[in-house]
Amino acid sequence: MKILFIDVDPQYLLGLPPGFEKIGCEVKILTDIVEEELEQLLAEYHPDLVLTAGWTKIHTDSRLRILGEMVEKYHLTHAYWATEDPRWTEEWSLPYIKATKPEYIFTIDRESVSFYQQLGFKAYYLPWACNPEFHRPAEPMEKYKCDIALVATAGITWSSYRRNSAQILLKPLVERGYDVAIWGKRWENLDPDIVGFNVDSRHLRGKLSYLETNHVYNSAKIILGFQNVTTELTSRTYEVMGARGFLLAPATSAVLEKFKPEKHLVVARSEDETLRLVDYYLDQDEKRKKIALAGQREVYSSHNTYNDRAAQILKLTNLRRGKRCRKR
Numbered sequence: 001m002k003i004l005f006i007d008v009d010p011q012y013l014l015g016l017p018p019g020f021e022k023i024g025c026e027v028k029i030l031t032d033i034v035e036e037e038l039e040q041l042l043a044e045y046h047p048d049l050v051l052t053a054g055w056t057k058i059h060t061d062s063r064l065r066i067l068g069e070m071v072e073k074y075h076l077t078h079a080y081w082a083t084e085d086p087r088w089t090e091e092w093s094l095p096y097i098k099a100t101k102p103e104y105i106f107t108i109d110r111e112s113v114s115f116y117q118q119l120g121f122k123a124y125y126l127p128w129a130c131n132p133e134f135h136r137p138a139e140p141m142e143k144y145k146c147d148i149a150l151v152a153t154a155g156i157t158w159s160s161y162r163r164n165s166a167q168i169l170l171k172p173l174v175e176r177g178y179d180v181a182i183w184g185k186r187w188e189n190l191d192p193d194i195v196g197f198n199v200d201s202r203h204l205r206g207k208l209s210y211l212e213t214n215h216v217y218n219s220a221k222i223i224l225g226f227q228n229v230t231t232e233l234t235s236r237t238y239e240v241m242g243a244r245g246f247l248l249a250p251a252t253s254a255v256l257e258k259f260k261p262e263k264h265l266v267v268a269r270s271e272d273e274t275l276r277l278v279d280y281y282l283d284q285d286e287k288r289k290k291i292a293l294a295g296q297r298e299v300y301s302s303h304n305t306y307n308d309r310a311a312q313i314l315k316l317t318n319l320r321r322g323k324r325c326r327k328r
Contacts, residue, residue, distance in 0.1 A: 034066075221288065
C-alpha cells in the first residue's frame with residue numbers, strides 16, 4: 001500500500017506517516033504543493049491514498065487549488081484529517097474540503113461526523129494519538145526543568161473551553177508565585193480582561209519547537225494539560241502521557257471517559273483543587289512516577305498510537321492493495 005502524505009509540520013510528520021510505516025505501508029512525504037513536482041510524483045509513485053491534515057503553513061489558497069485539481073485529474077483517493085474541528089469547522093475545514101475535494105474526512109470531533117455525512121462525505125471519527133518512538137521517556141534536561149510546565153499557544157478571543165482550562169489550572173498557580181514555566185506563542189500579549197488574570201513575564205519561555213516538546217514533558221514535575229472542548233482530547237494529552245509525563249488536566253467528560261484520575265493522571269475541577277493537587281504531588285516523587293507510568297501504558301496499549309490510527313484509516317477506507325491512480 002502506497003501512501004502519499006502532504007504536510008510540513010513536524011507534529012503531523014511524526015504522527016501518521018511513521019504509523020503507516022509500522023503497519024507495513026510504503027510512505028512518501030511531500031512538504032510543499034508545487035504543481036509540476038506534485039504531478040511528476042503522482043505519475044511516478046501512483047499512491048493508493050493521498051492523506052492531508054490540519055491547518056499548516058503550506059495550506060495557502062493557491063496550493064489547495066492545485067491539490068484539488070490533481071485530485072480530480074488523477075482520480076486520487078484523498079483523505080483529509082480535520083484536526084481543527086469543531087472550533088474552526090466553518091472557517092477552515094469546509095473551505096479546505098471545498099478546495100481539495102477529499103473522498104474521506106476523518107475528524108477529531110465525534111459530533112462533526114454526522115455533519116460531514118449530511119454533506120455527502122464518507123466521514124469518520126479519528127482522534128489524536130501518540131508516537132511511541134517520539135513521545136517516550138527520556139533523560140531530563142536542565143534548561144527545561146521546573147515544577148510545573150505548560151506547553152500551549154495562548155488564545156486570542158479565548159472563546160472556547162481553553163479559557164476555562166487556563167482559569168482552573170494556570171490562574172491559581174501564577175497568582176501565587178509557583179514555579180511555572182510556559183512555552184508557546186502569544187503569551188506576552190495575554191489580555192487579562194478576556195482571560196481573567198495576568199501572567200508575569202518571568203514565567204514565559206517563548207516559542208518551542210515541536211521537536212523539543214518531549215524534553216519538557218520529561219523534565220517538568222507536573223505538566224498542565226489544557227483542553228479546548230469538553231468532549232474531546234487535545235493532541236498534547238496523548239503526547240504528554242506517551243512521554244510518561246505527569247499530567248494535570250481539567251475534569252472534562254472526555255478526560256474522565258478515557259482515563260482514570262489518580263491512576264493515569266490527575267484532574268482538577270476548580271482552582272482550589274488545582275492548588276491542592278499541586279501542593280500534594282510536588283512532594284510525592286514516587287506517586288507521580290507511578291501514575292505517569294500507568295498513563296503511558298494506557299496510551300501505548302489501548303489503541304491510542306498512530307499505528308492504531310493508521311490501521312483505522314486503512315480499514316475505514318477499505319482500500320485494495322494494488323490500486324493505482326488513473327489519469328483522466
